[in-house]
Amino acid sequence: MSEFNYDTIPYIGEIGALHGKFDPAGAVKDHKNLAERQKLNNKIVESLEKAIELSGLKNGMTISFHHHFRDGDYIVNLTLDKLAEMGFRDLIVAASSLSDCHAPMIKHIKSGLVQRIETSGLRGELAEAVSRGLMDAPVTFRSHGGRAYAIETRELHIDVAFLGAPSCDPYGNANGYIRGVDQGIMCGSLGYAKTDAQYADKTIVITNHIVPYPNIPFGIPESDVNYVVVVDEIGDPEGIMKGATRFTKSPMELLMATTCADVIEATGRFTEGFSMQMGSGGASLAVVRFLRERMIRQKISASFALGGITGQIVEMHEEGLIKKILDVQSFDLTAAQSLKNNRFHSQISASYYASPSNKGTAVNQLDIVVLSALEVDINYNVNVLTGADGVIRGAIGGHPDTAQGASVSIIILPLTRSRIPCVVDRVNTVVTPGETVDVIVTNHGVTVNPRRPLLAEKIRKYGIPLCSIEDLRDKARKIVGDPDPVEYTDKIVGIVAYRDNTVIDVIRQVKE
Structure with a gap:
């Protein structure tokens, strides 16, 4: 190289002559x-214990998981189990859902390994135990968009993310399916895991299937992965796809779905x-089924479908009725396979899906969202988290995110369930505030939020009779009466955060 004073280059500043580890004179070419x-130069480590050691995890830190494997995780x-064996204590578990x-x-909470939980939802024995005072610290419940926002703003700082992946190459490019293989573990989109991988200090991908580099298209890029661990099994395929969706034959649900399709058209x-x-x-x-018939009849198509994706949405995409699919979570095997095979079926991160930090976030582009609920109240507040007995038995999911983002949010639920009213004076737990709810459809009538007079006028002109929310509450009372109020202790077992991370409600311990 010729002699030259690099400090004299105008506007550039000091960069120095070529030297160091990338100097071609001293570099060793592979x-x-x-x-x-x-085989020799990759991110694969020999065991989960080794990956944990390399990650620098310490007592009191925050670890995260995704829930794309659902009940097969x-x-x-x-x-x-491995962290308990290694002697860790006081960890915060930040799972996208449990x-x-x-x-x-439960045993790890009792032993002191898990000090606190952050999640979108809890179910089963764990939820029961938490509702009855298992933990000293309350569980923080966040929506999918709120969780992404908390991670982005570092309000929820993830020290180490442990992310399961059905396929991964030696350098960490991971995905929710295996290209060219239709058997084995498949979960489809890794939308919730994507945000964890991007923002965690260290990311460990746990897989049972190493594929050749590069594993593309990838759900998680190698640039967001520090270590790869290979294990025999990462999940139960039946549990991953079990119970996520169901086709109803209930006359009541079909009636509500027909009415809801009418409301959407109106x-x-x-x-x-x-x-x-x-x-x-x-x-x-069922609403999707009835919309499909109307779209064919009227010769219209949707620009995109969003969120947790089902086989019905995939079938409409393949028919040309839905042009594009934005998939944050694949709800069934058909959706997972479509993500692998269809060019315009794309997996998106939780941040892309619903973070309030992004004005272009996908929920803000929705015309219509149809959401279920456990109960609603006369102020149009919605509960999807706690049952009539006060026990935690659900998940916030993207409920408040989509209700606020969509132009029209529709809540669909029966007037009563098992002698329990679903329209009440005040819901047990406010998850989605009434200000963001537009229409409520039940099997005994439709009500429009008084804040939406123009919408109410459109629906009436279409020929759909409307009633007040108080009318629905009174009908429910006549059918099942007033249930005994749930008794709670003073102890707070859960904090419900709104999507901007402000507290919207608390959950108290159920009194025995």
């Missing part, structure tokens, strides 16, 4: 072929290029 490189229990299969966490939003998100409950899925 002449191995690709297969040899992947092995990763949470596997990891907590299911029935995570009941073994809003004026049901036009060429509209956008939508549907829940996974029986009535919500």
Whole structure:
């Protein structure tokens, strides 16, 4: 190289001459072929224990998990067992959601391994135990968008993310399916895991299937992964796809779905290029079926469908009725396979889906969202988290995110369930504030939020009779009467955060 004073280059400043580890005069070129490189120079470590040691995890830190494996997940229990064996204590578990299969966490809470939980939902024995005062610290419940926002703003700082993946290459490119393989573990989108991987200080991908580099398209890029661990099993395929969606034959749910489809058509939003998100409950899925018939009849198509994606949405996409799919969570095997095979079926992160920090976030582009509920009250507040007995038995999910983001939010629920009223004076737990709810559809009538007079006028002109929310409450009372109020202690077992991380409600311990 010729002699030159690099400090004299105008506007550039001091950069110095080429030297150091990338200096070609001192560099050692790797002449191995690709297969040899992947065996010798990669991110795979010999065990989960080794990956934990390398991550620098310490007592009191925060670890995270995703819930794309739902009730078939092995990763949470596997990891907590290993951490307990290694002697860790006082960890904060920040899972995107927790299911029935995570009941073994109870022993780790009792032993002192798990000090606190952050999640979107709890179910099963773990939820029962928390509701009855298992933990000293209250559980923080966040929506999917609120969780992404908390991670982005570092209000929820993740020290180490443990993320299960059905496929991963030696350098960490991970996905929710295996290209060219239709058997084995498949969860589809890794939307919730994507945000964890991006923001965690260290990310450990746990997989049972190493594929050749590069594993593309990837759900999580290698640039967000520090270590890869190979284990025999990461989940139960039947549990992953079990119970996420169901097709209803209930006359009551079909009646509500028909009415809901009428309401959607009446809003004026049901036009060429509209956008939508549907829940996974029986009535919500039935709405999709009735919308499909109307779209074919009127020769219109949707620009995109969003959220947790079901096989019905995939079928409409393949028919040309939905142009694009934005998938944050694949709810069934059909959706997971579609993500692998369809060019315009794209997996998105929780941040892309619903973080309030992003004005262009996908929920803000929704025309219509149809959501289920456990109960609603006369102020249009919605509860999807606690049962009539006060016990935690659900998840916030994207409920408040989509209700606020969509132009029209519709809540669909029966007037009563098992002699329990679903329209009440005040819900047990406020998850979605009434200000963001537009329409409530029940099997005994439709009500429009008084804050939406123009919407109410459109629906009436369509020929749909409307009633007040108080009328629905009174009908429910006549059918089942007033239930005995739930008794609570003073102890707070859960904090419900709104999507901007402000506290919207608290959950108290159920009195025995």
